[in-house]
Amino acid sequence: MTTRRAGTLDSPTPRHGGLRAVALGGGHGLxxxxAALRRxxxxxxxxxxxxxxxxSSGRLRxxxxxxxxxxxxxxxxxxxTHDAPGMRWSEVFEHRFGGHGALAGHAVGNLLLAGLLEVVGDPVVALDQAxxxxxxxxxxxxxxxxxxxIEADVAGLDEDPAVIRRIRxxxxxxxxxxxxxxxxxxxxxxxxxxxxATPEAVDAVLDADVVLLGPGSWFTSVLPHLLVPELHEALVRTAARKVVVLNLVPQPGETAGFSPEQHLHxxxxxxxxxxxxxxxxxxDSVPTPDRLRRAAESLGGTALLxxxxxVGAPERHDPEALAAALAEAFATAGAQGRDAESGRRGVARRAEGEED
Incomplete structure (x- = not known):
């Protein structure tokens, strides 16, 4: 069991009601x-x-x-929170400086997080405070x-399409x-x-009721979670319902020419x-539904099309529509009993008096 860091919260979310859902990704896809899960x-x-x-992130890094x-x-x-009277922190957090000086291009939230990370030292504590x-x-x-x-093996950069180059x-x-x-x-x-892996992230995956992968940049936002050994093992071991959300269109550069089923392969x-x-x-993004259904079945799952x-922007997910599809996926995904090791872990947690 992971020891909770001093100054962190078990969760900023109220500890009552609802499935524990863990979404893995980055950028606009996450x-x-x-946004869908909030509904x-x-x-x-x-x-x-x-x-x-x-x-901005690269500069601060x-x-x-x-x-x-x-x-x-x-x-x-x-x-x-967007609906509290006078609440504008989220708007300020996303504000990006213009101009041509040292602050140009930086988002306020990036600078605030950088300050928290330097002052607090622990990223988990800093993010909880934010x-x-x-x-x-x-x-x-x-x-x-x-x-x-991230490092990638890339083909098609030379006249010989079989030549593989390494890009970092x-x-x-x-x-x-x-x-x-x-x-x-x-x-x-x-x-x-x-x-x-961050221990709290591993614990979140193991304790989740539902885990989601995607949408997002497949090679740089989705797959990286599977490349961290402890997180990979947690994703394999967790008894949570696992749902993959596919992108609407191939991403230029990363997945140009990919079919939906190729993402699963x-x-x-x-x-x-x-x-x-x-x-x-x-x-409307799946030209050959039967192929996708077979690819999903090869991973043990069901394709929900x-x-x-x-509407009118086929490259953008509609949060309301995605929320409805996810609710259906959560309801129809085959619930698995926790494996023996996860069961022993849960018993140990309860014996130590931790909240469920």
Whole structure:
């Protein structure tokens, strides 16, 4: 069992009612998942990638040696309270400075998180405090407390399409004109150091009722969670219902030319032991439904083809429609009994007097 850090909260969310839902990802994809979860009776926890090396996040990471705050900020903003009288913290948090000076391009939330990280020292405590400030309806956790680097094997960058080149860095991988074949994750201090998961993130996955992967940049926001050994093992072991949400359109650079079922094949290649209960996809984004259904079944799950895109904007998820599809996925996904080890862990937690 993980010892709770001094100064942290068990969860900023009220400890009553609703499924415990853990969403893994980063960037805009994770934001849309959290926006959908807010419409359901769940207690959300976001587990966020920490490999961004571009924009404001990349600058703060390089200059201060901190976790890149951008994706963490977006997750907090998605869970922030928006309806309290006079509440404008979420708007301020997302405000980005203009001009041409040193602050140009920085989001206020990125700077606030950087300050919290320097003052508090512990990323989990810092994010909990930021969540309190924003009145967050759930918890945000980094998948690792140290910044990480993504490395990819990419084909199609040479005249010979069989030549594989190695590209390093989240931005470089996300924007490569080649075809990404496989990704790896390294600790930023050196490629020989294995990435370590945040213990609270591992606990959240093991204790969840529902775990969600996607949508988002497949190779740089979704798959990285499977490349951290402790988090990978937790995703395999958890008895939670596991739901994959597919992207609406292929992403230029990362998944150009990918079919919906290819996303699942890549997922399986990076985590052969991972089984899922449901795969949510937009019915208008799936040209060959039978292939997707077979791919979902090969992972142990069921394909749910529903209209989840914004009308007139097929590249954007509609939070309301996605929430309805997720509610159906949660209801129809085959509930699994916790395995023996998870059961023993739960008994030990109750014996020690911890809250459920």
């Amino acid at each position: 934001q849309i998942t959290l 359901l009776a769940v207690r959300p926890t976001a587990v966020v990638t920490v490999a961004d090396d571009g924009g 390089r200059e201060l040696g901190l976790l890149p705050p951008g994706d963490l900020r977006k997750a907090l903003a998605a869970l922030a 969540g309190l400030l924003l009145g967050a309806s759930g918890r945000v956790l980094p998948m690792s407390t140290e910044p990480l680097d 860095g989240q931005v470089a991988v996300a924007t490569t004109p080649g075809r990404v074949k496989r990704v790896r994750l390294h600790n930023a201090t050196g490629p020989t150091r294995t990435p370590r 890549v997922l399986s290649e990076h985590a052969p032991r991972l089984r899922v209960d449901a795969v949510v996809a937009d019915v 529903r209209r989840v895109a914004v």
